[in-house]
Amino acid sequence: MIETPYYLIDKAKLTRNMERIAHVREKSGAKALLALKCFATWSVFDLMRDYMDGTTSSSLFEVRLGRERFGKETHAYSVAYGDNEIDEVVSHADKIIFNSISQLERFADKAAGIARGLRLNPQVSSSSFDLADPARPFSRLGEWDVPKVERVMDRINGFMIHNNCENKDFGLFDRILGEIEERFGALIARVDWVSLGGGIHFTGDDYPVDAFSARLRAFSDRYGVQIYLEPGEASITKSTTLEVTVLDTLYNGKNLAIVDSSIEAHMLDLLIYRETAKVLPNEGSHSYMICGTSCLAGDVFGEFRFAEELKVGDRISFQDAAGYTMVKKNWFNGVKMPAIAIRELDGSVRTVREFTYADYEQSLS
Numbered sequence: 001m002i003e004t005p006y007y008l009i010d011k012a013k014l015t016r017n018m019e020r021i022a023h024v025r026e027k028s029g030a031k032a033l034l035a036l037k038c039f040a041t042w043s044v045f046d047l048m049r050d051y052m053d054g055t056t057s058s059s060l061f062e063v064r065l066g067r068e069r070f071g072k073e074t075h076a077y078s079v080a081y082g083d084n085e086i087d088e089v090v091s092h093a094d095k096i097i098f099n100s101i102s103q104l105e106r107f108a109d110k111a112a113g114i115a116r117g118l119r120l121n122p123q124v125s126s127s128s129f130d131l132a133d134p135a136r137p138f139s140r141l142g143e144w145d146v147p148k149v150e151r152v153m154d155r156i157n158g159f160m161i162h163n164n165c166e167n168k169d170f171g172l173f174d175r176i177l178g179e180i181e182e183r184f185g186a187l188i189a190r191v192d193w194v195s196l197g198g199g200i201h202f203t204g205d206d207y208p209v210d211a212f213s214a215r216l217r218a219f220s221d222r223y224g225v226q227i228y229l230e231p232g233e234a235s236i237t238k239s240t241t242l243e244v245t246v247l248d249t250l251y252n253g254k255n256l257a258i259v260d261s262s263i264e265a266h267m268l269d270l271l272i273y274r275e276t277a278k279v280l281p282n283e284g285s286h287s288y289m290i291c292g293t294s295c296l297a298g299d300v301f302g303e304f305r306f307a308e309e310l311k312v313g314d315r316i317s318f319q320d321a322a323g324y325t326m327v328k329k330n331w332f333n334g335v336k337m338p339a340i341a342i343r344e345l346d347g348s349v350r351t352v353r354e355f356t357y358a359d360y361e362q363s364l365s
């Protein structure tokens, strides 16, 4: 048995998402780039590479990882690049997308050897969560003023628009795309490619993938553009668990169980977005609040039901633990960092990375 805590990536479950992505690529003609900000565990890129067209990035290090570990088509994007990194970014990328006209003007010449694009902000999104809403008031994420963009059209041949957030609703996607067309249609007709970003949960069980694919194909035919999708969460959803062990139990008005992990260190989005982890089947007569081992008072994974009383040494699996977890894990409190393990297609499990005291020490100085 592998010592906890560890993330366990199940290749069979990952393949299910990959097959849906491949289906949409084939039906729609769109290309799919893995968004490394969400998931960058390169040990499973050998599998993902066969189903996806490449990667997209948020920084110099991500674009380099995409080029070196995934290969295929590599897109560079960042909210802002520094003078000291632009040459290296360009050396790793097939396309570079600038977040603002001023970044485009600053670096257009340095990026003259690769395709250049600009991020547009349509000022509408599917997100109601202010923190994650790219279209929030005064957003710095992309340009929205059409006359200003028209003045730089000679320096770009593509656009990126990311304004979907955890959007499971095809009707909503369709409506928002319609608004984008109304606002930016004339500009889009003048470029060769458009990336529609991530945040579209099209690998979900009930998502109408054929209607989605038809909508993408119609868009690309109407404007004569190659569409790109940048699925992060949709690529890896439900493929991975975080495996933990109960270290202690106590009763403080509720049954509490403390496990050898922490939301702040290992599943940070639960804390940021005030969500709870998922445990299956979450049934039985024993209810427990499962708590992390950091000092943060609110380090709570959630309240779940179990068939039996929990005792020290019991193991718990938190579901759906691939997206924005391994890329955000940190050494807060010096809590042991989860190892990374892979369940291969033949069912065997191998550990691909373990973190030790030396890693903790070396992360500081």
Ligand SMILES: Cc1ncc(COP(=O)(O)O)c(C=O)c1O
Residues within 6 Å of the ligand: 035, 037, 038, 162, 165, 166, 197, 198, 199, 200, 230, 231, 232, 233, 234
């Ligand atoms: C530009 C861009 N592309 C892709 C993504 C991936 O989004 P998701 O993981 O929700 O699919 C994000 C997420 O923030 C993003 O900002």
